[in-house]
Amino acid sequence: MKTRNFLFYFLVLTASLLLFLFIFLPIVKIIGAGGIGFITDGFKDKELLNSVYLTIYTSLFATFLGLIFGIPTGYILAKYDFRFKTIIEAIIDIPVVIPHTAAGIALLTILGRHFFLGKIFNSIGIKFINESAGIIVAMVYVSVPFLINQVKEGFKNLDPEIENVARSLGANSFNTFVRVLIPSVKSNILTGSIMMWARGISEFGAIIIIAYNPKIISTLIYERFETAGLRSSSPAVAFLLFIIILVFLLLRLISNKKRR
Amino acid sequence: MLELKNIEKKYTDFSLKDISFKIKQGEILSLIGPSGSGKSTIIKIITGIIKPDSGNLFIDRKDITGYPPEMRNFGYIPQTIGLFSHLNVMENIEFPLKFKKIGKKKRKEIVLSVLEDFGIKELLNRYPLNLSGGEKQKVALARAFVFNPYIILMDEPMNSIDYQIREKYLKFIKDISRKYGTPVIYVTHNFEEAMAISDRIIVMKEGKLIKQGNISDFIKNPDDVWIASFFRHKNIIFGYLKDREFRIDNSDLTIKTTLEGEGKTSIMIKGDEIILSKEKIFSSALNCFKGKIIDFTPDLYNREVVVDVRKVVFKVLITKESFEKLSLAGDSEVYLSFKANSVKKLKG
The missing domain is CATH 2.40.50.100 (RNA polymerase II/Efflux pump adaptor protein, barrel-sandwich hybrid domain)
Known part of the structure; x- marks a missing residue:
C-alpha cells in the first residue's frame, strides 16, 4: 500500500515539475541569454517603450470595455433561461476557438471603411484600420469570452436569494446589481479581468490584420524577428517578459489577498 | 394588516390555488406544510419576487399587488439567510436604511441601537464568513427589523442553526417580534417550530390552504387524517x-x-x-x-x-x-x- 502511495505521489510530482520546467525554461533562457543588459537596454529603446505603452494602454482599455459589456452579459447568461441560450453561449466562445487571423479577417469585414459598421464609426470620427481603436476592438473580440465566462460562473454560484433580499430591503434592480451582486462576484470579475487583459496583451493574429500599425509589442517582436532575426528580437521579448512577470506577480498578490 | 385575496399561480407541474388569509399587527403566523406544498411560493408572492397570475395583496386595504419588492417595505429572510458577504455586520444592517433617505449619523445611531437590542454589538466589524449559524440568523433578523417594515417574512430560516439551539432562537424571534410589534410570517415544514413560535398556523398541502387556526385547534381538533399525521397525532x-x-x-x-x-x-x-x-x-x-x-x-x-x-x-x-x-x-x-x-x- 505504501509503495502504491509513493508511486502515485512520485508520478504526480514528476508530471507537475516537468510541466513547470516546460513553461519556465524558455523564459529563463531568453532573459538569461542577455542578462540584465536586455532589460536596461529595453528602457533606452524608444520604439520598444512606445510599443509596450501602447500594448498596456490598449489592453487596459479593452478590458475596461470588456467589463462594461461583459458583466451584464455574464449576469443575463447566468440568471435567465431563454430560447437559443446555448447557441448564444456557443457564439460567445467562438473567438476563443477560431484562429485569430480568421477572427481579424471577420472583424475587418464589418469594421472596414467599406462596410456599414465601419462607415457609421467613420462618420463620427472613429477609425479602426491601422488605429489604436482597431487594436482595442481586436483585443476585446478575442479576449472578452474569458471575462464573460468567469463572471457568468460567479453569478451562477451566487445564492439567488441575495438578489431577492436586497430588493426586499429597498434596493431597486440597478442598486441591487451595483451594490450587492457585482461586489459579491468581485473575485470572479478580478480573475476574468486578469485573464482578459493577459489575453489582450498577448494577442497578435487578429491585430496584425486590422492594425499592423501602430505596433503593439507582439507586432514589433514579430517584425524584428522577421527582418533582423533572433538576436534582434530577443531583447524585446526579454523586456516584455520582465514587465509582464512584474505586473502579473502584483495582480496575483492582490487577487490572493482579496480572496483571503 | 396584510391580506391575501384569492391568490393563484400556475406552473407546469404545480399550482397555487385560491389562497386567502390575513395577518394582524403583532401576530406571528406560521405557514406549515411538506416540501412542495407552495409555502415558499406564497412568501415570494408576498415579497413581490413572484407575480401572482390572479388575486390581490392588500396592506391596510391598499392594493399592493403590482408593487415591486423595494416598494413594499417587507423584511425578508430566506432559508439561506442572505447576508451580503462583502459587507460587515454594521454595513449589512445599515444597508436598508440607505434607501430611506436617512443621514449617515442617524443611520449609525439606529444601527447601534438595533445591535444593542439584538445583543450582537460585539459582531459589529465581523464579516458573514466569520459568523456562526446563530449569529448570522440574528444579524439577518436585525437587518430585517432595522427599517421598521410592515411585516417580516421568514422562509425556513432555522435550517442553518443547530437543532439544540433552535428553541432558543425561536424564542428570540418571538420576543423581538413582540418588542417591535411587527407581524411575522414564518414558513416551516417542522410542526414543533410552528408550535413554539406561532399565534396562528396555516397548513398547506399541494398548493392549497387546508386549515388555519390557533395552536389549540390543531391539538384538539386536527380535522383530517393528513393534518393529524402531520402534527404527529x-x-x-x-x-x-x-x-x-x-x-x-x-x-x-x-x-x-x-x-x-x-x-x-x-x-x-x-x-x-x-x-x-x-x-x-x-x-x-x-x-x-x-x-x-x-x-x-x-x-x-x-x-x-x-x-x-x-x-x-x-x-x-x-x-x-x-x-x-x-x-x-x-x-x-x-x-x-x-x-x-x-x-x-x-x-x-
Missing part, C-alpha cells in the same frame, strides 16, 4: 362506522363512539385520553380492552407505551411517575380504557 385508525360503533379494518375490535353517520371513515384517539391500568377497571368509559405492551419509548417527562390489542396498536401517553408506579415492562398485560367521546372523527 397518535392512534389514527381506519374502519367502518355504524350506529355509533366503529369496526376497525382487519380486526374484530369494535370501538364505542358518540359519532353519528354511517360509512368508511377514520378516527383518532389522543394518547393522553387513554387510561392504562394493570387491572380491569369498571368506570363510565365505554371502551375497555385488554392488551399487551409491545414497546415503550422514554421521553424526558412522559412515556409513550405501545400496546397491542387484538392486532390493533394503541399508543398511550403516561407520565414517567405512573410508568414507574405501575412497574410496567415489555410483554406486561394491561387494560386500556377511554370514553366514547374521546373518539374523534377525521376527514380523509
